[in-house]
Amino acid sequence: MPFLTRRVRIEWGQCDPAGIVYAPRYFDMFGESTILLFEAAGLPRKRDMLREMGVAGFPMVDVAARFLRPTAYGDDVTIESAAPVFGNASFTVEHRLLLDDVICVECTEKRVWTVPATDRPGGLKAERVPDTIRALFARK
Numbered sequence: 351m352p353f354l355t356r357r358v359r360i361e362w363g364q365c366d367p368a369g370i371v372y373a374p375r376y377f378d379m380f381g382e383s384t385i386l387l388f389e390a391a392g393l394p395r396k397r398d399m400l401r402e403m404g405v406a407g408f409p410m411v412d413v414a415a416r417f418l419r420p421t422a423y424g425d426d427v428t429i430e431s432a433a434p435v436f437g438n439a440s441f442t443v444e445h446r447l448l449l450d451d452v453i454c455v456e457c458t459e460k461r462v463w464t465v466p467a468t469d470r471p472g473g474l475k476a477e478r479v480p481d482t483i484r485a486l487f488a489r490k
Contacts, residue, residue, distance in 0.1 A: 352430035356468035391486035
């Protein structure tokens, strides 16, 4: 069951000259869905979350995708994103992009919860995903 489902219209800027989606643009769509997952769980918008919670972000450390069917300019697609599966400082999110209920792309992202490194100005360090955030995803 997806935690987040959203509709997206494929725009011309996401496509190659033939009008089909350029593969890296799917990663942009899935990355945005990951951010929206946190909002759907009840957290503030990412820029506010970064400021209010002391988190520096959650950079991607691994990504894998399977491209099963192309999508093209003007297609109205559905992106489904599952609740994160939490490790200690990392979490994994699975996404699916569908056109007319047919899976076109599957993607798995692994990200790391980071905070500013106090011993290195401008540096980051991994930190355990807070239990309060884990609980938000367990509720739904």
